[in-house]
Amino acid sequence: MAAMRTHRRTPSRQAAWRALCAAALAGTLALLTACSDDSPSAQWNDGKNGSGQEQQQDSGPKQGGTVTSPAADATDVPASTEIAFQLENASNPSIELKSESGETVEGALQEDGKSWLPGGALDYGTKYTVTVNATGADGKPTSNSSSFTTMAKPTKVVRVSSFLGENQVVGVGMPLIVRFGRAVPEDFRDDVQRRLFVQATPQQEGIWHWTSPTEVHYRPKTFWQAGTKISYRMQTGGLPMGDGYFGRADVSVDVKIGPSFIMTVDNKTKKMTVTKDGKVIKTIPVSLGKKSTPSASGTMVVIEKQRKTVFDTMDDPNPANRYRTPIDYAQRLTWSGQFIHAAPWSEGVQGRTNVSHGCVNVSMAMGAWLFGQTRIGDPITVKGTEEKLENGNGWTDWNMSWDQYMKGSAIPYNG
Known part of the structure; x- marks a missing residue:
């Protein structure tokens, strides 16, 4: 039986092999030492977190717009809703609103630039998708969408x-x-x-x-x-x-x-001055309310016009104020019954004496002329009488100063 041959490295070859392994180990230790500082960016990263899940790389600050109202997937949203949104590291927003069928809804940004209002009421019981488009800080376009559903048609x-x-x-x-x-x-x-x-x-x-x-x-x-x-x-x-x-x-x-057609009545002179587009075109004698039934001083406007009517005050508790009279060229100024109208029975004293029940009396000729010139909303100011016009007695919007008028707004006025 032949003897088994055993291969052995010679001492010189073994020494060389050990030297090679030592060099490789030294290089590995050097590499590990170089990567062992405290900087997070220098730590070993195999693309997984401690739980073995994939990590998402940081792509920088968030950019774009997001809808804040209506909330995503909201239901029972009023058909009048407007779209509120906010921008983050973005500018130049634009809104797209589409129904579930793909119909585009027109609308416009509000003045504050933080919301968008559809051009009209939305359809009831309909799903809509709103998209906020904007330009990111890096100059690239961004787009984010969400959906909501409007309420059913209300019964009240x-x-x-x-x-x-x-x-x-x-x-x-x-x-x-x-x-x-x-x-x-x-x-x-x-x-x-x-x-x-x-x-x-x-x-x-x-x-x-x-x-x-x-x-x-x-x-x-x-x-x-x-x-x-x-x-x-x-x-x-x-x-x-x-x-x-x-x-x-x-x-x-x-x-x-x-045209600008403005009437001004002065109790002192018993005359009406008529101005059209800034020029005086007529001066008319008038008779105002007598002392027991004075005309109201203030600024009114013509509320309605009646070519012929009947003034009937037979239900007045004071017998002295009861009458039923046909009237021509009547123009209402107050709800309480102050008119401009033709009064042929007072033509003899017009321009001199007040004899009316509070109305502005003019002649038949001047009543017809005024009636042909005026429009609903033409203003008349009566000055110098014993009584002041009560706000609310007619369209008394001009009987208030601008400061007074602003106080009637439900929203503070910023000018």
């Missing part, structure tokens, strides 16, 4: 209406008048007022003023400029109005201001 609604009709031409003192079919609780009036928009061309400073829980007026700081074009919109469809009620619909109206 409030009718909102405009006193003025479409394309009506009115006087320079005409307030814009919005009426509500139900009283608006005080806590809700600021929300309602924020949905009342007025666009005047040329632009003029103005404000809303609540005359009652069911009526709000708008007037400029001074009389409207002649020829002004006005578009006003009540975006109240689906808007919460308290006690579970919601606005029934949106309403929009366009009107125009006619």
